[in-house]
Amino acid sequence: MSIGAKICGITTPEALDAAINGGADYVGFVFFSKSPRHIGIARAKELADRARGRVKTVALTVDASDDVLQEIVDEVAPDALQLHGSEPPARVADIKRKFKRTVIKAVPVATAADVEKAAAYAGAADLILFDAKASPDADLPGGNGRVFDWGALDGVSEKLAFMLSGGLDSDNVVEAIARTRPIAVDVSSGVEMAPGVKDPDRIRRFLQAAKTGKQT
Template sequence: MRIGAKICGISTPDARDAALGGGASHIGFVFFAPSPRNLDPDASAALAVGVPDHVGRVGVFVDPDDALVERAVAAAGLDTIQLHKTAPDRVAALRTHFGVQAWAAVAVKTRADLDAARTFSGAADRILYDAKTPDGAALPGGMGLRFDWSLLDGVRHPLPWALSGGLDAGNVAEAVRRTGAALVDVSSGVESAPGVKDSAKIAGFLRTVATL
Protein backbone atom coordinates (compact mmCIF):
# COMPACT_ATOMS: atom_id res chain seq x y z
CA MET A 1 0.00 0.00 0.00
CA ARG A 2 1.38 3.37 -1.01
CA ILE A 3 1.56 5.86 1.84
CA GLY A 4 -0.07 9.18 1.00
CA ALA A 5 1.57 12.48 1.91
CA LYS A 6 0.02 15.91 2.25
CA ILE A 7 2.30 18.93 2.08
CA CYS A 8 0.40 21.61 3.97
CA GLY A 9 0.75 25.37 3.99
CA ILE A 10 1.67 25.75 0.32
CA SER A 11 1.96 29.44 -0.50
CA THR A 12 4.42 29.74 -3.41
CA PRO A 13 4.76 28.17 -6.86
CA ASP A 14 8.15 26.71 -5.90
CA ALA A 15 6.68 24.88 -2.90
CA ARG A 16 3.76 23.66 -4.97
CA ASP A 17 6.06 22.39 -7.69
CA ALA A 18 8.31 20.63 -5.16
CA ALA A 19 5.29 18.91 -3.65
CA LEU A 20 3.93 17.83 -7.00
CA GLY A 21 7.34 16.81 -8.33
CA GLY A 22 7.97 14.67 -5.26
CA GLY A 23 4.69 12.81 -5.59
CA ALA A 24 2.54 14.35 -2.86
CA SER A 25 -0.95 12.88 -2.78
CA HIS A 26 -2.43 16.11 -1.37
CA ILE A 27 -1.46 19.73 -1.05
CA GLY A 28 -2.88 22.02 1.59
CA PHE A 29 -3.74 25.71 1.46
CA VAL A 30 -4.25 27.47 4.80
CA PHE A 31 -7.07 29.97 5.17
CA PHE A 32 -6.56 31.26 8.72
CA ALA A 33 -5.39 34.83 9.20
CA PRO A 34 -3.14 34.30 12.28
CA SER A 35 -1.10 31.64 10.49
CA PRO A 36 2.19 32.56 8.77
CA ARG A 37 0.96 30.28 5.98
CA ASN A 38 -2.33 32.12 5.49
CA LEU A 39 -3.49 32.64 1.92
CA ASP A 40 -6.11 34.92 0.49
CA PRO A 41 -8.46 32.81 -1.62
CA ASP A 42 -7.50 34.81 -4.71
CA ALA A 43 -3.84 33.89 -4.17
CA SER A 44 -4.76 30.23 -3.82
CA ALA A 45 -6.43 30.31 -7.23
CA ALA A 46 -3.13 31.01 -8.98
CA LEU A 47 -1.38 28.20 -7.08
CA ALA A 48 -4.17 25.72 -7.78
CA VAL A 49 -3.92 26.17 -11.54
CA GLY A 50 -0.92 23.85 -11.75
CA VAL A 51 -2.34 21.06 -9.57
CA PRO A 52 -3.39 17.94 -11.52
CA ASP A 53 -6.71 16.29 -10.83
CA HIS A 54 -5.19 13.24 -9.14
CA VAL A 55 -3.71 15.39 -6.35
CA GLY A 56 -6.12 16.37 -3.61
CA ARG A 57 -6.61 20.08 -2.93
CA VAL A 58 -7.22 20.60 0.77
CA GLY A 59 -8.28 23.87 2.35
CA VAL A 60 -7.35 24.22 6.02
CA PHE A 61 -9.72 26.24 8.21
CA VAL A 62 -10.28 26.99 11.89
CA ASP A 63 -14.00 27.09 12.70
CA PRO A 64 -14.68 29.16 9.56
CA ASP A 65 -17.76 31.02 8.44
CA ASP A 66 -19.56 30.00 5.26
CA ALA A 67 -18.34 33.01 3.29
CA LEU A 68 -14.65 32.14 3.70
CA VAL A 69 -15.20 28.49 2.80
CA GLU A 70 -17.27 29.47 -0.22
CA ARG A 71 -14.58 31.82 -1.52
CA ALA A 72 -11.79 29.30 -0.96
CA VAL A 73 -13.61 26.33 -2.47
CA ALA A 74 -14.43 28.35 -5.58
CA ALA A 75 -11.00 29.94 -5.96
CA ALA A 76 -8.80 26.91 -5.36
CA GLY A 77 -11.16 24.22 -6.63
CA LEU A 78 -10.94 22.50 -3.25
CA ASP A 79 -12.13 18.91 -3.06
CA THR A 80 -11.53 18.69 0.70
CA ILE A 81 -11.90 20.99 3.69
CA GLN A 82 -9.81 20.30 6.79
CA LEU A 83 -11.49 21.71 9.88
CA HIS A 84 -9.83 22.52 13.19
CA LYS A 85 -11.72 23.45 16.36
CA THR A 86 -15.00 22.79 14.59
CA ALA A 87 -17.92 20.94 16.18
CA PRO A 88 -19.18 17.74 14.51
CA ASP A 89 -22.54 19.22 13.49
CA ARG A 90 -20.77 22.17 11.89
CA VAL A 91 -18.37 19.84 10.06
CA ALA A 92 -21.34 17.88 8.73
CA ALA A 93 -23.15 21.04 7.65
CA LEU A 94 -20.15 22.42 5.75
CA ARG A 95 -19.48 19.07 4.12
CA THR A 96 -23.06 18.83 2.88
CA HIS A 97 -23.46 22.46 1.86
CA PHE A 98 -20.31 22.64 -0.24
CA GLY A 99 -20.32 19.06 -1.52
CA VAL A 100 -16.70 18.37 -0.56
CA GLN A 101 -14.91 15.88 1.65
CA ALA A 102 -14.38 16.99 5.23
CA TRP A 103 -11.45 16.08 7.46
CA ALA A 104 -11.90 16.74 11.16
CA ALA A 105 -8.79 17.54 13.17
CA VAL A 106 -8.55 15.94 16.60
CA ALA A 107 -5.94 17.54 18.86
CA VAL A 108 -4.11 14.87 20.87
CA LYS A 109 -2.09 15.03 24.06
CA THR A 110 -3.61 12.22 26.15
CA ARG A 111 -5.46 9.00 25.40
CA ALA A 112 -8.71 10.66 26.45
CA ASP A 113 -8.35 13.18 23.63
CA LEU A 114 -8.82 10.37 21.13
CA ASP A 115 -12.41 9.94 22.28
CA ALA A 116 -13.35 13.03 20.28
CA ALA A 117 -12.75 11.12 17.04
CA ARG A 118 -15.91 9.08 17.56
CA THR A 119 -18.06 12.21 17.60
CA PHE A 120 -17.21 12.81 13.94
CA SER A 121 -18.53 9.47 12.71
CA GLY A 122 -21.10 10.30 10.04
CA ALA A 123 -20.03 13.96 10.03
CA ALA A 124 -16.56 13.76 8.44
CA ASP A 125 -14.76 11.62 5.87
CA ARG A 126 -11.43 11.44 7.69
CA ILE A 127 -9.90 12.15 11.07
CA LEU A 128 -6.62 14.05 11.26
CA TYR A 129 -4.81 13.28 14.50
CA ASP A 130 -2.65 16.30 15.31
CA ALA A 131 -0.61 17.37 18.33
CA LYS A 132 -2.49 19.55 20.79
CA THR A 133 -0.93 22.98 21.00
CA PRO A 134 -0.46 24.75 24.34
CA ASP A 135 -3.37 26.62 25.90
CA GLY A 136 -3.51 30.11 24.51
CA ALA A 137 -1.49 29.31 21.39
CA ALA A 138 -2.58 31.32 18.37
CA LEU A 139 -2.37 28.33 16.04
CA PRO A 140 -4.06 24.93 16.34
CA GLY A 141 -1.24 23.25 14.43
CA GLY A 142 1.84 23.86 12.30
CA MET A 143 4.05 24.46 15.35
CA GLY A 144 6.31 21.43 14.97
CA LEU A 145 4.82 19.63 17.96
CA ARG A 146 4.26 15.88 18.02
CA PHE A 147 2.26 13.69 20.34
CA ASP A 148 3.08 10.30 21.80
CA TRP A 149 2.33 7.94 18.92
CA SER A 150 1.84 5.04 21.31
CA LEU A 151 -1.47 6.65 22.28
CA LEU A 152 -2.84 5.25 19.02
CA ASP A 153 -2.01 1.65 20.00
CA GLY A 154 -5.12 -0.49 19.86
CA VAL A 155 -7.43 2.39 18.95
CA ARG A 156 -10.46 1.49 16.86
CA HIS A 157 -10.63 4.37 14.45
CA PRO A 158 -14.18 5.41 13.53
CA LEU A 159 -13.07 6.74 10.13
CA PRO A 160 -10.09 6.68 7.80
CA TRP A 161 -7.39 8.77 9.39
CA ALA A 162 -4.17 10.70 8.85
CA LEU A 163 -1.23 11.49 11.12
CA SER A 164 0.06 15.02 11.68
CA GLY A 165 2.12 16.91 14.20
CA GLY A 166 5.89 17.36 14.24
CA LEU A 167 6.65 15.10 11.29
CA ASP A 168 9.76 15.53 9.16
CA ALA A 169 12.03 13.48 6.91
CA GLY A 170 13.90 12.17 9.93
CA ASN A 171 10.95 10.70 11.82
CA VAL A 172 8.21 9.98 9.30
CA ALA A 173 9.36 6.40 8.68
CA GLU A 174 9.26 5.65 12.40
CA ALA A 175 5.87 7.35 12.66
CA VAL A 176 4.36 5.19 9.94
CA ARG A 177 5.87 1.99 11.35
CA ARG A 178 4.68 2.87 14.84
CA THR A 179 1.14 3.91 13.99
CA GLY A 180 0.26 2.26 10.70
CA ALA A 181 -0.75 5.62 9.22
CA ALA A 182 -1.74 5.43 5.57
CA LEU A 183 -1.58 9.21 5.13
CA VAL A 184 0.88 11.65 6.71
CA ASP A 185 0.62 15.42 6.85
CA VAL A 186 3.58 17.79 7.17
CA SER A 187 3.93 21.56 7.35
CA SER A 188 6.60 23.05 9.61
CA GLY A 189 8.79 19.96 9.14
CA VAL A 190 9.52 21.01 5.56
CA GLU A 191 10.20 24.69 6.30
CA SER A 192 13.33 26.79 6.80
CA ALA A 193 11.33 29.32 8.88
CA PRO A 194 7.66 29.59 9.90
CA GLY A 195 5.65 29.75 6.70
CA VAL A 196 8.71 29.46 4.44
CA LYS A 197 8.69 26.15 2.63
CA ASP A 198 12.03 24.57 1.71
CA SER A 199 11.89 22.73 -1.60
CA ALA A 200 14.79 20.45 -0.65
CA LYS A 201 13.08 19.47 2.60
CA ILE A 202 9.83 18.80 0.76
CA ALA A 203 11.69 16.57 -1.69
CA GLY A 204 13.49 14.75 1.13
CA PHE A 205 10.29 14.13 3.05
CA LEU A 206 8.52 12.77 -0.01
CA ARG A 207 11.49 10.56 -0.96
CA THR A 208 11.36 8.97 2.48
CA VAL A 209 7.60 8.43 2.29
CA ALA A 210 7.97 6.85 -1.13
CA THR A 211 10.21 4.13 0.34
CA LEU A 212 7.65 3.07 2.96
Protein backbone atom coordinates in the same frame (compact mmCIF):
# COMPACT_ATOMS: atom_id res chain seq x y z
CA MET B 1 0.31 -0.46 1.86
CA SER B 2 0.91 2.76 -0.02
CA ILE B 3 0.95 5.76 2.29
CA GLY B 4 -0.65 9.01 1.21
CA ALA B 5 1.22 12.25 1.89
CA LYS B 6 0.09 15.85 2.22
CA ILE B 7 2.28 18.94 2.15
CA CYS B 8 0.38 21.69 3.94
CA GLY B 9 0.91 25.44 3.95
CA ILE B 10 1.88 25.78 0.30
CA THR B 11 2.31 29.44 -0.71
CA THR B 12 4.63 29.43 -3.75
CA PRO B 13 4.82 27.72 -7.16
CA GLU B 14 8.25 26.34 -6.22
CA ALA B 15 6.91 24.57 -3.14
CA LEU B 16 3.90 23.33 -5.06
CA ASP B 17 6.03 21.88 -7.84
CA ALA B 18 8.37 20.24 -5.32
CA ALA B 19 5.39 18.58 -3.66
CA ILE B 20 3.93 17.37 -6.95
CA ASN B 21 7.24 16.19 -8.36
CA GLY B 22 8.01 14.41 -5.09
CA GLY B 23 4.80 12.40 -5.28
CA ALA B 24 2.53 14.19 -2.82
CA ASP B 25 -1.10 13.09 -2.91
CA TYR B 26 -2.43 16.33 -1.42
CA VAL B 27 -1.30 19.93 -1.04
CA GLY B 28 -2.85 22.26 1.50
CA PHE B 29 -3.58 25.98 1.44
CA VAL B 30 -4.06 27.69 4.80
CA PHE B 31 -6.80 30.29 5.19
CA PHE B 32 -6.11 31.53 8.72
CA SER B 33 -4.75 35.02 9.22
CA LYS B 34 -2.69 34.20 12.33
CA SER B 35 -0.68 31.58 10.47
CA PRO B 36 2.63 32.40 8.75
CA ARG B 37 1.31 30.14 5.98
CA HIS B 38 -1.87 32.16 5.47
CA ILE B 39 -2.68 32.69 1.81
CA GLY B 40 -5.11 35.03 0.11
CA ILE B 41 -7.90 33.85 -2.17
CA ALA B 42 -6.32 35.19 -5.37
CA ARG B 43 -2.94 33.57 -4.68
CA ALA B 44 -4.57 30.30 -3.66
CA LYS B 45 -6.59 30.27 -6.86
CA GLU B 46 -3.42 30.67 -8.96
CA LEU B 47 -1.75 27.79 -7.17
CA ALA B 48 -4.86 25.61 -7.22
CA ASP B 49 -5.19 26.16 -10.97
CA ARG B 50 -1.54 25.17 -11.36
CA ALA B 51 -2.19 22.01 -9.31
CA ARG B 52 -5.42 21.00 -11.02
CA GLY B 53 -5.27 17.46 -12.34
CA ARG B 54 -1.82 16.90 -10.84
CA VAL B 55 -2.55 16.65 -7.11
CA LYS B 56 -5.55 16.99 -4.82
CA THR B 57 -5.96 20.38 -3.15
CA VAL B 58 -7.09 20.96 0.42
CA ALA B 59 -8.30 24.23 1.94
CA LEU B 60 -7.53 24.50 5.66
CA THR B 61 -9.78 26.74 7.74
CA VAL B 62 -10.34 27.40 11.43
CA ASP B 63 -13.95 27.84 12.55
CA ALA B 64 -14.74 29.57 9.25
CA SER B 65 -18.17 30.96 8.48
CA ASP B 66 -20.31 29.72 5.61
CA ASP B 67 -19.54 32.92 3.70
CA VAL B 68 -15.79 32.35 3.95
CA LEU B 69 -16.12 28.71 2.98
CA GLN B 70 -18.37 29.61 0.05
CA GLU B 71 -15.80 32.07 -1.29
CA ILE B 72 -13.03 29.49 -1.01
CA VAL B 73 -15.13 26.85 -2.76
CA ASP B 74 -16.24 29.24 -5.51
CA GLU B 75 -12.83 30.78 -6.22
CA VAL B 76 -10.28 28.10 -5.32
CA ALA B 77 -12.40 24.98 -5.95
CA PRO B 78 -10.47 22.72 -3.56
CA ASP B 79 -10.98 18.98 -3.59
CA ALA B 80 -11.31 18.92 0.19
CA LEU B 81 -11.97 21.16 3.17
CA GLN B 82 -9.83 20.63 6.28
CA LEU B 83 -11.48 21.89 9.46
CA HIS B 84 -8.86 22.72 12.06
CA GLY B 85 -10.94 24.58 14.62
CA SER B 86 -13.39 23.58 17.33
CA GLU B 87 -16.13 22.61 14.89
CA PRO B 88 -18.55 20.15 16.58
CA PRO B 89 -19.77 17.06 14.69
CA ALA B 90 -23.04 18.73 13.65
CA ARG B 91 -21.16 21.65 12.11
CA VAL B 92 -18.82 19.28 10.26
CA ALA B 93 -21.77 17.35 8.85
CA ASP B 94 -23.45 20.60 7.84
CA ILE B 95 -20.34 21.78 5.98
CA LYS B 96 -20.06 18.48 4.16
CA ARG B 97 -23.70 18.68 3.10
CA LYS B 98 -23.62 22.33 2.04
CA PHE B 99 -20.34 22.40 0.14
CA LYS B 100 -20.23 18.87 -1.24
CA ARG B 101 -16.53 18.45 -0.68
CA THR B 102 -14.47 15.79 1.06
CA VAL B 103 -14.15 16.94 4.67
CA ILE B 104 -11.09 16.30 6.83
CA LYS B 105 -11.54 17.03 10.54
CA ALA B 106 -8.47 17.70 12.66
CA VAL B 107 -8.58 16.29 16.19
CA PRO B 108 -5.92 17.64 18.59
CA VAL B 109 -4.21 14.96 20.65
CA ALA B 110 -2.22 14.93 23.86
CA THR B 111 -3.55 11.69 25.39
CA ALA B 112 -5.59 8.64 24.42
CA ALA B 113 -8.66 10.36 25.86
CA ASP B 114 -8.35 12.99 23.13
CA VAL B 115 -8.27 10.28 20.47
CA GLU B 116 -11.57 8.91 21.72
CA LYS B 117 -13.25 12.18 20.73
CA ALA B 118 -12.76 11.25 17.07
CA ALA B 119 -15.58 8.71 17.33
CA ALA B 120 -18.07 11.57 17.53
CA TYR B 121 -17.14 12.61 13.99
CA ALA B 122 -17.87 9.22 12.42
CA GLY B 123 -20.16 9.83 9.47
CA ALA B 124 -19.72 13.59 9.67
CA ALA B 125 -16.14 13.82 8.39
CA ASP B 126 -14.69 11.74 5.59
CA LEU B 127 -11.28 11.52 7.26
CA ILE B 128 -9.87 12.27 10.70
CA LEU B 129 -6.49 13.97 11.04
CA PHE B 130 -4.77 13.48 14.39
CA ASP B 131 -2.52 16.43 15.19
CA ALA B 132 -0.59 17.46 18.29
CA LYS B 133 -2.64 19.52 20.70
CA ALA B 134 -1.34 23.07 20.82
CA SER B 135 -0.26 24.64 24.08
CA PRO B 136 -2.94 26.84 25.72
CA ASP B 137 -1.10 30.04 24.75
CA ALA B 138 -0.43 29.06 21.12
CA ASP B 139 -1.75 31.24 18.32
CA LEU B 140 -2.11 28.29 15.95
CA PRO B 141 -4.18 25.11 16.40
CA GLY B 142 -1.63 23.18 14.29
CA GLY B 143 1.60 23.60 12.38
CA ASN B 144 3.56 24.16 15.58
CA GLY B 145 6.13 21.41 15.04
CA ARG B 146 4.98 19.48 18.10
CA VAL B 147 5.04 15.67 18.28
CA PHE B 148 2.49 13.97 20.51
CA ASP B 149 2.80 10.57 22.17
CA TRP B 150 2.09 8.14 19.35
CA GLY B 151 1.17 5.56 21.99
CA ALA B 152 -2.15 7.39 22.23
CA LEU B 153 -2.98 5.85 18.84
CA ASP B 154 -2.27 2.23 19.81
CA GLY B 155 -4.86 0.03 18.13
CA VAL B 156 -6.68 2.92 16.47
CA SER B 157 -5.69 1.94 12.93
CA GLU B 158 -7.62 -1.31 13.33
CA LYS B 159 -10.84 0.66 13.89
CA LEU B 160 -10.36 3.94 12.05
CA ALA B 161 -8.58 5.15 8.91
CA PHE B 162 -6.79 8.38 9.76
CA MET B 163 -4.17 10.89 8.68
CA LEU B 164 -1.27 11.66 11.04
CA SER B 165 0.28 15.06 11.64
CA GLY B 166 2.22 16.80 14.39
CA GLY B 167 5.94 17.52 14.23
CA LEU B 168 6.66 15.12 11.40
CA ASP B 169 9.77 15.47 9.25
CA SER B 170 12.02 13.30 7.10
CA ASP B 171 13.85 12.02 10.19
CA ASN B 172 10.83 10.67 12.09
CA VAL B 173 8.13 9.97 9.51
CA VAL B 174 9.22 6.38 8.85
CA GLU B 175 9.04 5.57 12.57
CA ALA B 176 5.72 7.42 12.87
CA ILE B 177 4.17 5.37 10.07
CA ALA B 178 5.44 2.09 11.50
CA ARG B 179 4.24 3.02 14.99
CA THR B 180 0.75 4.32 14.20
CA ARG B 181 -0.17 2.86 10.79
CA PRO B 182 -2.03 5.84 9.29
CA ILE B 183 -3.35 5.89 5.74
CA ALA B 184 -1.64 9.23 5.16
CA VAL B 185 0.80 11.67 6.76
CA ASP B 186 0.64 15.46 6.80
CA VAL B 187 3.56 17.88 7.20
CA SER B 188 3.96 21.63 7.30
CA SER B 189 6.65 23.09 9.57
CA GLY B 190 8.77 19.95 9.17
CA VAL B 191 9.60 20.90 5.57
CA GLU B 192 10.33 24.57 6.21
CA MET B 193 13.55 26.57 6.49
CA ALA B 194 11.68 29.29 8.42
CA PRO B 195 8.05 29.67 9.54
CA GLY B 196 5.94 29.67 6.39
CA VAL B 197 8.92 29.26 4.05
CA LYS B 198 8.94 25.82 2.43
CA ASP B 199 12.24 24.16 1.47
CA PRO B 200 11.89 22.16 -1.78
CA ASP B 201 14.70 19.80 -0.75
CA ARG B 202 13.08 19.06 2.62
CA ILE B 203 9.79 18.43 0.82
CA ARG B 204 11.54 15.98 -1.50
CA ARG B 205 13.26 14.17 1.38
CA PHE B 206 10.07 13.95 3.44
CA LEU B 207 8.09 12.48 0.56
CA GLN B 208 10.84 10.02 -0.31
CA ALA B 209 10.97 8.79 3.29
CA ALA B 210 7.18 8.55 3.60
CA LYS B 211 6.73 6.77 0.30
CA THR B 212 9.67 4.36 0.49
CA GLY B 213 9.71 3.71 4.21
CA LYS B 214 13.40 4.57 4.29
CA GLN B 215 14.85 7.50 6.17
CA THR B 216 16.89 9.80 3.91
